[in-house]
Amino acid sequence: MVKNINSPIEWAYHSWINHFPESFNPPDMKHFYVLIKTILRYGRKINYFDLFKLKISNSKLSKADQCTYLDLYTTVVEVCESRHIDYRQFN
DSSP states (O other): OOOOOOOHHHHHHHHHHTSOGGGOOHHHHHHHHHHHHHHHHHOSSSOHHHHHHHHHHTSSOOHHHHHHHHHHHHHHHHHHHHTTOOGGGOO
């Protein structure tokens, strides 16, 4: 069944989680980085870390993979925000 996804963040999340995030292969990691970029670009009003944590806790990922992705999410967001990257410049 195909969901009607209106939010770019939801689209990026489903694009990542419906592939093979447990593989950590470069093409699958690209989906993860697109998700982070989309959250940083469109998600200014909500703390998406807590939402991301909740969503992946209900996913097929193992606890170890969940921790890895949470750490990676935090690291990438902190680096991007510390460098004041303007996400609107990305296509």
